[in-house]
Amino acid sequence: MATSYIPVSENETMPVSARIRARLMASKERFHANDNIAHHIIPGELEELLDEVSQRMQGVLESLVIDTSSDHNTQDTARRVAKMYLQEVFGGRYTPEPAVTEFPNVAHLNELMIIGPVTVRSACSHHFCPIMGKVWIGVMPNQHSNLIGLSKYARLAAWVMNRPQIQEEAVKQLADLLQEKMQPDGLAVIMEAEHFCMHWRGVKDTDALMVNSVMHGSFLKDPALRREFLSLIKR
């Protein structure tokens, strides 16, 4: 949903990022790295943002003292990186939530469903290094829960993960989104991932993984359900 007003503090001469930021600030909305800001972007502005990020990225390459005019390998790097951030790896900040068809639970299913492993890719907010991992989702529906198509778990996970993230917050965001959509009795999300900020740089530990989970409702209250879920996922 695009915003229908232009705040007084915003004008055409401002860079597009400043205009979007002015709208976010006027609406007192958070715009952290892992927040979605699509509803404050007016049609056409993403193209303008691509030009702006390309220019700024070109400045970064120049500050890194790379001769992008004679180095054939880096001539288009600034635009490639800008495109990669805005349209791919951080696309979950700038695009609206994917359409998710919801079906009523006509058969009143109330048995454990498990989806996974769903492959997820993200990047850490601290160094913008890749996070590569897997997610498992457990759902305990009730007769009032909405059911969603299988592929939609992966689409929603990608939408949340395609932002600069920390794993703990990414899992919570995904769990909250699924909880809101499905209103199940219980919901469990487990993520296991490797962090390239630890592999490629820094401590250069090649084996460490991070595993974390969020449990809601019956997964919290019922140890037998939690055990069943944990025993059925093949990590």
Ligand SMILES: Nc1nc2c(ncn2[C@@H]2O[C@H](COP(=O)(O)OP(=O)(O)OP(=O)(O)O)[C@@H](O)[C@H]2O)c(=O)[nH]1
């Ligand atoms: N809790 C958490 N930490 C993360 C995640 N991804 C990366 N990190 C860590 O974030 C920390 C950032 O630490 P800083 O001390 O600010 O940065 P740094 O000096 O580059 O630290 P080193 O990585 O130890 O070299 C590092 O310890 C990363 O391993 C994540 O998803 N969750």
